[in-house]
Amino acid sequence: MKKPFVTLDKLKEIEKKIPTPFYLYDEKGIRENARKIKQAFSWNPGYREYFAVKATPNPYLLQLLKQEGCGADCSSLTELMLSDAVGLKNREIMFSSNDTPDDDFRLAAKLGATINLDDFTHIDVLNRLAGIPETISCRYNPGGVFKASNAIMDNPGESKYGFTREQMTEGFKKLQKLGAKNFGIHAFLASNTTGNEYYPALAKVLFQLAVDLHRETGAHISFINLSGGVGVAYRPDQTPPDILKIGRQVKKVYEEVLVPAGMGDVAIYTEMGRFLLGPYGILVAKAIRVKHIYKEYIGLDACAANLMRPAMYGAYHHITVMGKESAPCDHKYDITGGLCENNDKFAIDRMLPKIDIGDLLVLHDAGAHGHSMGYNYNGKLRSAEVLLHEDGSFDQIRRAETPADYFATLDFPGLPKRS
Numbered sequence: 001m002k003k004p005f006v007t008l009d010k011l012k013e014i015e016k017k018i019p020t021p022f023y024l025y026d027e028k029g030i031r032e033n034a035r036k037i038k039q040a041f042s043w044n045p046g047y048r049e050y051f052a053v054k055a056t057p058n059p060y061l062l063q064l065l066k067q068e069g070c071g072a073d074c075s076s077l078t079e080l081m082l083s084d085a086v087g088l089k090n091r092e093i094m095f096s097s098n099d100t101p102d103d104d105f106r107l108a109a110k111l112g113a114t115i116n117l118d119d120f121t122h123i124d125v126l127n128r129l130a131g132i133p134e135t136i137s138c139r140y141n142p143g144g145v146f147k148a149s150n151a152i153m154d155n156p157g158e159s160k161y162g163f164t165r166e167q168m169t170e171g172f173k174k175l176q177k178l179g180a181k182n183f184g185i186h187a188f189l190a191s192n193t194t195g196n197e198y199y200p201a202l203a204k205v206l207f208q209l210a211v212d213l214h215r216e217t218g219a220h221i222s223f224i225n226l227s228g229g230v231g232v233a234y235r236p237d238q239t240p241p242d243i244l245k246i247g248r249q250v251k252k253v254y255e256e257v258l259v260p261a262g263m264g265d266v267a268i269y270t271e272m273g274r275f276l277l278g279p280y281g282i283l284v285a286k287a288i289r290v291k292h293i294y295k296e297y298i299g300l301d302a303c304a305a306n307l308m309r310p311a312m313y314g315a316y317h318h319i320t321v322m323g324k325e326s327a328p329c330d331h332k333y334d335i336t337g338g339l340c341e342n343n344d345k346f347a348i349d350r351m352l353p354k355i356d357i358g359d360l361l362v363l364h365d366a367g368a369h370g371h372s373m374g375y376n377y378n379g380k381l382r383s384a385e386v387l388l389h390e391d392g393s394f395d396q397i398r399r400a401e402t403p404a405d406y407f408a409t410l411d412f413p414g415l416p417k418r419s
């Protein structure tokens with residue numbers, strides 16, 4: 001069973017100050033998980049986790065992760081600005097972007113971020129805009145189909161990211177000529193993997209590539225970035241990835257491939273978003289309408305504009321009806337938001353306890369790619385974000401949007417203006 005990290009009483013206390021819907025993050029869980037990830041790779045002296053900012057772009061959370069030794073993985077101008085604002089510097093920022101605008105490259109270079117190039121042609125672009133730095137990284141796309149196990153499979157040949165194998169060699173040679181001295185290799189080949197095989201299988205591909213590229217070009221490979229892709233057990237019957245085991249398996253591959261090649265000084269980086277924060281954030285919403293037609297519907301005060309994953313991917317998010325944890329799940333509901341889109345359903349045919357208007361519902365595992373995917377379709381406003389501290393106190397770390405925010409880009413008589 002999935003148990004929320006917060007009690008109904010605490011939610012009622014928060015709700016008095018911050019009306020639903022709101023996101024709630026668990027500081028204790030986040031810190032513990034960040035420490036566990038660090039421990040899993042502690043065998044590697046250069047190891048660093050670069051939190052994927054796009055998963056949860058809130059500076060208060062970035063700050064908290066910075067205290068735990070994490071850097072930031074950015075993919076856009078504004079994510080770079082957030083990382084800069086929390087005081088992350090130089091090598092603490094990874095810039096893994098694609099289809100990258102000039103301004104984004106310029107700011108990444110100015111901040112001294114490590115730039116992870118998505119394409120061969122970006123070498124010339126970066127050279128023209130800011131020059132090639134001494135430390136540079138290239139994103140690899142092996143093409144074809146990537147298979148780590150029966151459960152973990154993806155299709156890099158259809159993905160827009162990265163350099164081909166030949167381009168990696170040519171790219172390294174070109175970058176060397178332009179002054180690069182230290183190289184990184186990055187790849188992201190499968191998303192939301194819940195088996196433990198993904199990182200070790202990816203490591204095998206990237207470590208062997210590093211050995212080959214070093215042989216072919218003489219380039220000094222200083223780090224290998226396993227990127228994101230470690231998943232979350234969204235369903236209660238799934239087993240979450242075992243990060244300590246994953247760390248041990250990556251170490252084994254490291255010792256099999258890199259160490260014998262005399263490359264035992266390569267640092268391992270990760271860019272986890274989902275695994276690091278996913279389970280430690282929830283969306284708290286209230287049942288505001290009950291509807292009986294051909295099916296039974298419960299309407300929430302949240303909608304897909306607050307949490308898009310179910311509408312976009314048909315993703316499962318577990319739901320707890322607070323205060324009814326031990327009641328029998330003998331009612332079949334569609335749990336909906338109010339968008340004029342029939343895919344605005346947080347759950348379809350979900351067996352739950354009888355829900356009454358006013359009940360608080362917790363949507364689990366929304367801490368990553370949750371609030372950040374929010375949007376304003378139907379004029380819906382994005383919710384607040386709240387951080388629950390270890391001692392039970394809490395802080396609003398982002399207020400809810402107001403109509404004035406929604407109209408902020410319009411200059412039209414009769415509409416409210418942000419002061």
Ligand SMILES: *Cc1c(COP(=O)(O)O)cnc(C)c1O
Pocket residue numbers: 052054055073075096097188191192227228229230271272273274275368
């Ligand atoms: C999205 C992304 C991540 C994080 O992915 P998760 O699925 O949250 O682990 C890491 N690196 C890059 C380049 C990404 O685009």
